[in-house]
Amino acid sequence: MSKKESAVLRAAKALCYVSIGALLSLAVVTTPLPLAAQALFGVVLYVAALLLNRFQQRTVTLVMMSLSLLVTTRYMYFRLNTTLPSFVFATDAVLGMVLVGAELYAFVMLFLGYFQGAWPLERKPISLPADLTRWPSVDIFIPTYNEPLSVVAPTVLAARAIDWPHDKLKVYILDDGCRPEFRAFAADVGVEYFERIESDHAKAGNINKALGKTHGEFVLILDCDHVPTRSILQVGMGWLLRDSKLALVQTPHHFYSPDPFERNLQTFRIQPNEGELFYRLIQRGNDLWNATFFCGSCAMIRRTALEAVGGIAVETVTEDAHTALRMQRRGYRTAYIDVAQIGGLATESLSAHVGQRQRWARGMAQIFRIDNPFLGRGLSLGQRLCYAASMLHFFHALPRLVFLLAPLSYLFFGMQILQGSPMLVLAYSLPHLLHASMTNSRVQGKYRYSFWSEVYETSLAPFILLPTTVALFAPKLGKFNVTAKGGKVGRTYFDRRIAWPHIALAALNLAGLIIGLRRYYLGLEFADVALLNAGWCGYNLLMLGAALSVARETQQRRSVPRLPVKLPAALLLPNGHARAAETRDLSLAGARLLAPNLPAQAAGAKLSLSWVDADRIAIPATVVRHDGDDLQLRFDELSVDARAALVERMFSRADTWANWHEGRQLDLPLVEISRIFLHGLRGLGQAARTPFSWRPRS
Amino acid sequence: VSRYIVVASPKGGVGRTTITAQLAARLSAQAKRCLAVDLDPQNALSMMLGSPAKWVSGHQPTPASLAHTVGIVNEELSAQALMDYLKARRAAVAHVPFGVHNAFSRKHAEHRLAAQPEVLRARIEGLLPPRCEAVLLDTPAGQNSWTEAALSLADCVLVPLLAEPACLAGVASYEVYLQTHAPRAYPKNVLYVVNRWNPAQQLACDVFSVLCDSLNDRVWSRCIFDDEHLREALARNDPQAHDPGSQAGADLDQLTHTVAAWLSDADTTATGATARAS
Numbered sequence: 001m002s003k004k005e006s007a008v009l010r011a012a013k014a015l016c017y018v019s020i021g022a023l024l025s026l027a028v029v030t031t032p033l034p035l036a037a038q039a040l041f042g043v044v045l046y047v048a049a050l051l052l053n054r055f056q057q058r059t060v061t062l063v064m065m066s067l068s069l070l071v072t073t074r075y076m077y078f079r080l081n082t083t084l085p086s087f088v089f090a091t092d093a094v095l096g097m098v099l100v101g102a103e104l105y106a107f108v109m110l111f112l113g114y115f116q117g118a119w120p121l122e123r124k125p126i127s128l129p130a131d132l133t134r135w136p137s138v139d140i141f142i143p144t145y146n147e148p149l150s151v152v153a154p155t156v157l158a159a160r161a162i163d164w165p166h167d168k169l170k171v172y173i174l175d176d177g178c179r180p181e182f183r184a185f186a187a188d189v190g191v192e193y194f195e196r197i198e199s200d201h202a203k204a205g206n207i208n209k210a211l212g213k214t215h216g217e218f219v220l221i222l223d224c225d226h227v228p229t230r231s232i233l234q235v236g237m238g239w240l241l242r243d244s245k246l247a248l249v250q251t252p253h254h255f256y257s258p259d260p261f262e263r264n265l266q267t268f269r270i271q272p273n274e275g276e277l278f279y280r281l282i283q284r285g286n287d288l289w290n291a292t293f294f295c296g297s298c299a300m301i302r303r304t305a306l307e308a309v310g311g312i313a314v315e316t317v318t319e320d321a322h323t324a325l326r327m328q329r330r331g332y333r334t335a336y337i338d339v340a341q342i343g344g345l346a347t348e349s350l351s352a353h354v355g356q357r358q359r360w361a362r363g364m365a366q367i368f369r370i371d372n373p374f375l376g377r378g379l380s381l382g383q384r385l386c387y388a389a390s391m392l393h394f395f396h397a398l399p400r401l402v403f404l405l406a407p408l409s410y411l412f413f414g415m416q417i418l419q420g421s422p423m424l425v426l427a428y429s430l431p432h433l434l435h436a437s438m439t440n441s442r443v444q445g446k447y448r449y450s451f452w453s454e455v456y457e458t459s460l461a462p463f464i465l466l467p468t469t470v471a472l473f474a475p476k477l478g479k480f481n482v483t484a485k486g487g488k489v490g491r492t493y494f495d496r497r498i499a500w501p502h503i504a505l506a507a508l509n510l511a512g513l514i515i516g517l518r519r520y521y522l523g524l525e526f527a528d529v530a531l532l533n534a535g536w537c538g539y540n541l542l543m544l545g546a547a548l549s550v551a552r553e554t555q556q557r558r559s560v561p562r563l564p565v566k567l568p569a570a571l572l573l574p575n576g577h578a579r580a581a582e583t584r585d586l587s588l589a590g591a592r593l594l595a596p597n598l599p600a601q602a603a604g605a606k607l608s609l610s611w612v613d614a615d616r617i618a619i620p621a622t623v624v625r626h627d628g629d630d631l632q633l634r635f636d637e638l639s640v641d642a643r644a645a646l647v648e649r650m651f652s653r654a655d656t657w658a659n660w661h662e663g664r665q666l667d668l669p670l671v672e673i674s675r676i677f678l679h680g681l682r683g684l685g686q687a688a689r690t691p692f693s694w695r696p697r698s
Numbered sequence: 699v700s701r702y703i704v705v706a707s708p709k710g711g712v713g714r715t716t717i718t719a720q721l722a723a724r725l726s727a728q729a730k731r732c733l734a735v736d737l738d739p740q741n742a743l744s745m746m747l748g749s750p751a752k753w754v755s756g757h758q759p760t761p762a763s764l765a766h767t768v769g770i771v772n773e774e775l776s777a778q779a780l781m782d783y784l785k786a787r788r789a790a791v792a793h794v795p796f797g798v799h800n801a802f803s804r805k806h807a808e809h810r811l812a813a814q815p816e817v818l819r820a821r822i823e824g825l826l827p828p829r830c831e832a833v834l835l836d837t838p839a840g841q842n843s844w845t846e847a848a849l850s851l852a853d854c855v856l857v858p859l860l861a862e863p864a865c866l867a868g869v870a871s872y873e874v875y876l877q878t879h880a881p882r883a884y885p886k887n888v889l890y891v892v893n894r895w896n897p898a899q900q901l902a903c904d905v906f907s908v909l910c911d912s913l914n915d916r917v918w919s920r921c922i923f924d925d926e927h928l929r930e931a932l933a934r935n936d937p938q939a940h941d942p943g944s945q946a947g948a949d950l951d952q953l954t955h956t957v958a959a960w961l962s963d964a965d966t967t968a969t970g971a972t973a974r975a976s
Contacts, residue, residue, distance in 0.1 A: 568948075570923055570945040571945075572896070572897075572898055572923075575926060576924070576925070576926035577925055577926045577927055577944075578923035578924060578925040578926075578927075578944070578945035578946060579943050579944065579945055580942075580943055580944065580945045580947075580948040595943075596942070596943060597941070597942050597943025598943060608897075608898050610897045610898075610923075612920055612921075612923075612945070612948070612949065612952075613919060613920055615897070616897055616903040616906055616907065617897055617903070618896075618897035618898040620898075
């Protein structure tokens with residue numbers, strides 16, 4: 001009785017608080033203030049947020065998110081109420097509505113972003129039963145289409161070495177390219193090989209066909225360049241065994257080679273890369289709402305769940321997310337474990353990167369159109385919001401372009417797409433921007449530094465505008481494109497073909513900046529409006545410049561990636577001596593070792609590299625350089641066993657990737673904006689200096 | 699209480715004496731009190747530890763003259779005489795040579811040992827330095843009364859092997875031998891150690907795999923690499939020469955570490971047992 005009463009009481013209390021909060025918020029949002037008062041209000045709230053930001057608790061994060069949303073809602077209310085252009089001038093009104101639309105999109109995405117980042121789950125692996133007979137059978141699928149064997153082989157060799165009962169683990173190469181050398185390799189290393197003559201539905205069709213021919217209780221899908229550690233199954237399978245309604249466990253995609261942003265801006269391992277926000281924060285946030293989705297690779301999937309939805313979805317080009325959505329509609333759960341268990345190759349050039357993102361954007365837009373997460377049955381509100389957030393994210397192209405062009409409508413044509421005094425607009429909009437920036441830095445700073453989202457979006461926007469728009473209106477058009485991996489940029493060049501939209505946008509904004517500044521210095525009418533718009537152009541220029549500096553493809557020195565591996569090793573010299581050494585880094589082509597007390601070795605000298613824990617392998621090598629303690633080796637012809645041993649040394653340790661992110665600095669927004677400023681200047685200079693060096697054809 | 703570590707192998711020339719000498723030297727360097735005892739008539743251990751037995755040149759030793767030499771074969775040897783002998787030779791590692799012998803004295807000793815193996819323990823305990831933690835026993839190759847007497851004392855047996863088919867052949871019968879004669883050590887405290895390991899030879903790798911399959915966790919997970927350094931040091935009569943870059947040296951360090959860990963482990967279990975008994 002009392003329990004019931006207290007429950008009712010609690011509900012009533014909660015309702016009270018919520019309604020009081022709602023009323024207060026409504027008041028805060030809707031009360032108009034004159035300039036001075038609004039400015040004071042903004043300063044007070046910002047100082048409050050600054051003070052709050054000193055506390056680390058999660059509840060404080062939620063309060064800061066609420067504050068930020070409150071301020072932003074107040075700005076939007078003001079914007080919609082008082083600043084819309086009058087309908088006297090039709091073009092002004094239309095463009096004004098477009099700008100408001102873009103801002104509304106940003107507002108929705110801010111809310112959804114907070115929702116996804118509010119409470120990231122920290123799911124830990126759980127252990128498997130001690131009785132090995134209770135471990136399930138697992139099939140490992142490695143789909144490939146046109147990637148070279150040198151990219152696929154390490155994945156296969158490492159998959160073979162995964163710690164799991166031998167009779168319960170089968171590795172399959174799913175070759176859509178029907179290449180004889182792949183068949184021979186599979187026979188050599190003792191894994192299964194399936195080929196497919198018809199290559200309809202690309203990767204999804206490839207996997208579905210293999211599903212029909214295999215029987216493991218679970219499948220682990222690995223992209224052909226995603227080399228697993230030996231522990232991947234033991235990390236992920238525990239949860240799948242515990243919960244029979246759990247359809248899949250996803251682990252992060254971890255890249256050990258620099259993507260074009262990291263390579264061309266020299267930020268590799270210094271700052272978070274583009275994928276980290278998603279794999280280290282958003283997927284964990286999704287997990288709270290049981291809305292983690294499949295990312296195409298590194299996931300263990302329950303076969304019965306996959307079969308219940310008819311296999312991997314073939315209707316869209318992001319078959320992974322779509323499949324997960326379908327399984328979730330059927331009531332299956334998904335889980336995310338943020339322990340990197342694979343090492344993969346990042347896209348090697350900006351154009352390849354853009355191609356991959358175009359596919360993601362088109363696929364997500366397709367799902368949004370044909371299987372909208374807001375519609376249909378079987379999803380909770382949290383799941384609907386999380387899925388929608390991930391899909392809507394890819395519609396950023398149009399709003400981004402609107403922001404890049406908006407100030408020009410005034411500077412070029414004198415259109416008033418935003419009414420009201422500039423100072424008042426600033427007084428409303430600055431708190432909105434500053435709060436959002438601070439809160440985002442607090443929530444995401446570890447995974448993406450401030451302002452970098454703008455850089456990424458700016459560089460992609462021109463390219464994903466068309467795919468997303470087309471997919472929205474005609475979701476069936478277009479086909480799957482395979483992301484090229486394992487290539488090499490042979491020389492440094494400026495990729496003008498990929499950069500031309502940004503060059504055009506930068507030229508327009510530069511013109512806008514000059515016009516605005518001229519008007520301000522000449523003291524013409526509405527000089528303050530001109531200055532404001534010129535500032536906006538300047539900011540756009542920086543972002544465009546940063547995007548342009550990525551188009552300068554820096555030459556790659558090595559085609560085979562090296563990994564830091566510290567292991568005691570033995571050097572077998574031709575004179576019968578065995579010397580103790582330690583590897584510093586390893587690749588499939590060679591090694592660098594710390595070898596104190598090694599007699600001087602001439603370049604070209606032959607020796608063998610072995611490991612001390614009875615690895616039963618000696619790899620014949622040639623000395624490249626021996627200088628003091630530092631010894632560089634190039635491997636001679638590698639046997640299959642030698643390659644397998646190297647791959648295991650490089651990739652198989654459970655903690656191979658555990659310390660990858662160590663030693664980074666914290667996100668400092670002012671440092672980041674100045675860094676982007678420098679990148680921007682460099683990019684603009686680069687674009688101006690390179691007249692017509694087109695991308696070389698290979 | 700001292701622990702007895704016996705180094706024995708079915709086949710000769712696999713490095714028993716080298717391993718015994720290196721272990722004894724390394725344990726002593728770690729300030730572990732230990733005594734190495736040579737039970738092999740070849741007298742090689744004392745040579746490796748820097749005090750070669752002196753042959754009286756020009757005349758055949760007689761039982762009377764042998765009675766005064768230092769060696770395990772001499773029943774009259776006292777701890778004081780051993781101490782004086784080690785001091786005189788500035789031996790860094792406490793050890794008992796096999797001793798100068800002739801066919802007669804050796805036969806005599808072997809007969810006594812076969813009849814009463816416990817005589818060996820009494821003789822060694824009479825020679826132990828104070829607070830000695832480990833006794834390392836180097837034995838002759840194959841199956842013989844010295845080895846059997848040593849194994850009956852063994853708390854732990856190290857079996858050096860080469861990764862060669864010939865060594866593989868003897869392992870199965872040696873297992874039975876160890877089971878019979880080393881009841882305290884077998885099977886938990888028997889460690890097979892692959893010596894002169896060269897992974898560049900495919901045959902060696904295959905033999906190693908077969909060894910691991912048949913003896914599984916009783917094969918040491920590492921190996922002692924084939925390293926010219928050890929042979930050269932021996933040839934220079936400087937077997938304890940420290941060379942930080944030598945791989946075999948590093949491997950022997952690791953083996954010493956394993957043995958030392960095992961010694962302190964045995965100590966704790968012994969104390970635990972005493973505590974439970976009282």
